[in-house]
Amino acid sequence: MPSLPKPSVSVRSSWGVTMRELVAMSCPSEPTLLLVRDNTRGNIVRLALGAGVLLALVLILAEVAHGGRRGGL
Numbered sequence: 001m002p003s004l005p006k007p008s009v010s011v012r013s014s015w016g017v018t019m020r021e022l023v024a025m026s027c028p029s030e031p032t033l034l035l036v037r038d039n040t041r042g043n044i045v046r047l048a049l050g051a052g053v054l055l056a057l058v059l060i061l062a063e064v065a066h067g068g069r070r071g072g073l
Helices: 040-070
Strands: 008-012 018-022
């Protein structure tokens, strides 16, 4: 395998400091197959479940606040 050169990159920050770093290069690899899955239905179920839990907590909080003003049991 041939040796690849290591080019350096100069970056100047907003403060005027120049930083130099070596960039590692490699030989190109074989392209891989990306698997794309559709998670829309699962995400909708999670959102609906979260909304239901949030609604239940708001109803409990409203009941406690309303019962506290009446003087309780």
